[in-house]
Amino acid sequence: MSDVAHKNVEDELAELLKRCSPDTLKAALSFRKTKDVQQIETIVLGVIDRHLEPEQREIFKDADDSFRLYEDLGLDSLTMLEIVMLVEQTLQISIDNEELRDLRTIGDVKQYLDAKVRGIDMPDRSKTYRIEEVASLMPHREPFLFLQDVTIEGDQARGDYRITGNEYFLQGHFKDQPVFPASIMIEALGQMCVFFLLQGSHSGLSRKVDPSTIFFTACDGIKCRRVCKPGDVLSMSVKVERVRHPLACFSGEILVGEQKTAHAGEIKLAFDFYPLMDGANDTPESFGNSSISEDPEPVRNSISSQEN
Numbered sequence: 001m002s003d004v005a006h007k008n009v010e011d012e013l014a015e016l017l018k019r020c021s022p023d024t025l026k027a028a029l030s031f032r033k034t035k036d037v038q039q040i041e042t043i044v045l046g047v048i049d050r051h052l053e054p055e056q057r058e059i060f061k062d063a064d065d066s067f068r069l070y071e072d073l074g075l076d077s078l079t080m081l082e083i084v085m086l087v088e089q090t091l092q093i094s095i096d097n098e099e100l101r102d103l104r105t106i107g108d109v110k111q112y113l114d115a116k117v118r119g120i121d122m123p124d125r126s127k128t129y130r131i132e133e134v135a136s137l138m139p140h141r142e143p144f145l146f147l148q149d150v151t152i153e154g155d156q157a158r159g160d161y162r163i164t165g166n167e168y169f170l171q172g173h174f175k176d177q178p179v180f181p182a183s184i185m186i187e188a189l190g191q192m193c194v195f196f197l198l199q200g201s202h203s204g205l206s207r208k209v210d211p212s213t214i215f216f217t218a219c220d221g222i223k224c225r226r227v228c229k230p231g232d233v234l235s236m237s238v239k240v241e242r243v244r245h246p247l248a249c250f251s252g253e254i255l256v257g258e259q260k261t262a263h264a265g266e267i268k269l270a271f272d273f274y275p276l277m278d279g280a281n282d283t284p285e286s287f288g289n290s291s292i293s294e295d296p297e298p299v300r301n302s303i304s305s306q307e308n
Helices: 003-018 020-035 037-050 054-060 077-091 106-118 129-139 180-197 299-305
Strands: 127-129 149-153 154-164 214-224 235-242 247-256 259-270
Touching: 003 020, 020 054, 037 054, 037 077, 037 106, 037 127, 037 299, 077 106, 127 129, 127 180, 129 149, 129 180, 149 180, 149 259, 154 180, 180 235, 180 247, 180 259, 235 259
Parallel strands: none
Antiparallel strands: 127 149, 149 154, 154 235, 214 259, 235 247, 247 259
16 A cells, blocks of 8 residues: 555544544554454444443443343444444445344444455344334234344244333232233243244245234143242243144243243244245145144234133
8 A cells, every 4th residue: 555545544534533532543544454353343342432422431341242232232223323334434344234133232243344354154143123123023012012122043032021010901910019910921922932933934934924824822831930020021032842834833931030930831823924926836735724723813812811
């Protein structure tokens, strides 16, 4: 790089990173000159820090790779977009919006950018969906949606629901002593299963599932071990046991902290795929011609009716 070109790069980066720390600018200059991926961490952390409010910086200074940008730091989508645009300009790369959606932690961002700069395949990672994404995909709606975030990894899904105390049914369950119904906990696990059918990957899910066709058919092996009250966070997880159109079977459990709270040995759902376009072929039989042993009921209604 000629002296003139180097001076132009210095001026460009100095303007781009004028509100970042001197270490961030130094790392960016080094990266532009040598393509040293070791500089990426300093650049990313510096760019994030530049967009934070003072109280956020106090939280961020002790962050490790597991630190979540949205949940732990409180970044909003617009700020995240500003960070991404500045990183793109600094590193001279392009970040796809769909890939960006799955970058939740500092570690995710660093790993992704390292692979991007090296020109290698992106690492496999779990996919996490925030509350607005969950709400847009699920057939359930407030006040009967009990998922606040969902992460899908392999054949498992996990997520949380914080009991606020404002749930409408707590007014009568019970008077002056609100207790989260055990049946609603199982309903929440059922909703996790629904979300997996809509967004998860499994060999039995050969096409996209139509959410309007998902019905609860059976639940077995239920145990509830703990009373849950406002302020508790239900940490839920479900695992695919088997899927063969038009049935899917899951197991699930709920923890509050480290305490075992609820367990379902089997949650069984019926489902169907979106219709094929004219002229397309597929092997699974249509839902209407399939035989199901139980009378299906909508998952959002039937699970909650089985109060323990």
